[in-house]
Amino acid sequence: MDAEFWAAVIAGAILAGMPLLLAALGEMVSEQAGILNIGLEGMMLFGAYGGFVVANWTGSSWLGFLGALIAGMAVAMLMVVFCVRMGRDQIVVGIAILLSMQGLTSLLHQVQFGESYPRLDGVPSIPIPGLSKIPVIGPSVFDQPLMFYIGIVLIFVVGWVLNKTNLGLNIRAAGWKPVALDNAGVDVLKIRTIAVLVTGGLAGLGGGYMAIIAAGVFVPFMTHGQGFIAIVIAMLARGRSVWVLIGSFLFGIALSITTALQLVGVQVSTDLINMLPFLVVILALALFARQSYLPAALALPFERGKR
Template identity: 40%
Template structure:
């Protein structure tokens, strides 16, 4: 009997790991694009909050989940456009602008939610787990891997497309060059600003989708601060993953495991561990991960530095 309970615990934890890692996967892979182009966006938390709220609002108004997910992406990109304008065109400090984006995201989403939705008591329809014939009913692995919704499975496609774009296309090669040697890109007649704008929009679009998943694929309601620091954890994931999309995917799964464990262990009262300690586990591991990363040789050389053509 104990063996069955243990297997059930492991299967549930594995399944929850991928699901809880999904917003981190989207946000961290998006940030890989941005930082590879030399732009550090610490405003991911605000971008994800905006994506979560806009996606929820769109589905609340229309009942269309695809439209809600698209709206989450566009909401993230709209915030990204503001960030890009100030950091790339105006050349304002990226840290300061990112901090402002976080404050804007937290304040604006809280204001709009309290104004229009807090009294409704209504949730929205969310993405449902898929039933994969022959796979969903497999013992152990069926519950762990083959009972996820389509948004979770789409993370595999995102990481594959990101690897292809960054390492197999002219756009990706130039984007990485923008983060390493922007003057060389400028010399051959390509716009450094245009590539940085593109990288930021890709990054914030994916971060918005990550936020949208929280309201449309995980919960059916928006709450203030629903991201709970995931934007900041995504920044740590990028560093720990050495600015690699595949690395970001794998490290996100590791942090997803910490989220899953803290939820599973809270359901084990016999352990007598304070729930506050369990809730802090993902954030403690974020600090540990950053401490472990000592070699910064892979850091894009112009990360966080505005490009001055002159």
């Protein structure tokens, strides 16, 4: 195992980990606010599609990301209307979102790009002076597209908002004790709406990262279960955003290590390697997870005056 191998592993982990990171960060916000967003995958997928279409149309990756953000939030509006406002079952609505977005993006993709299969140009990366010269880590970590750095900053921004601001306190109260929040005169539904929209936006960006930076194309079903992995990361992170960072890149490594191993000529079963992250999660849950783990009001609709 030489430097080339590790550089490939780390670079691959970052490429695969960034979408997870953004989506998991979003999911964490809505989970803290008491909304279990099973439709995360659908939001990512529509974000990926929206990002790709806009980037392809305008030729600008920045406008592409804006498109991804808006697309993700648009899907999140469904969650807002059905789960937050109407108080319907979050799991059923989440699955409805997942299925319809899978179908819709595949359909739109076929209709628009069924014959042309366009590709996006690569997004330029920005080396950080000095740091990018470090062997192995330098070129794989500190020479990335700007969106990567923004994602890392977002981790700390979200962490700060959740833990240090009034809004963050309200969000966590909406998940742990919505009745108390309501009694304090804060509109629980408004707080939850904000949280779900943030989730949608971040999940959309995650999908956009996949399509615009990692793949350069949109392929139906390209999120491939990553939305669900992001949900797990968010649950394990328990509202602490640094754990989202760690979790995402651990999953990223697991997702990219097969390719890296093949690169250096080691043949292992991809199926067994692919099992690793899930095995780790199950073990982690079995060893460390206990009951008082998720917000008390998670997945429960809030209705005023109803206990």
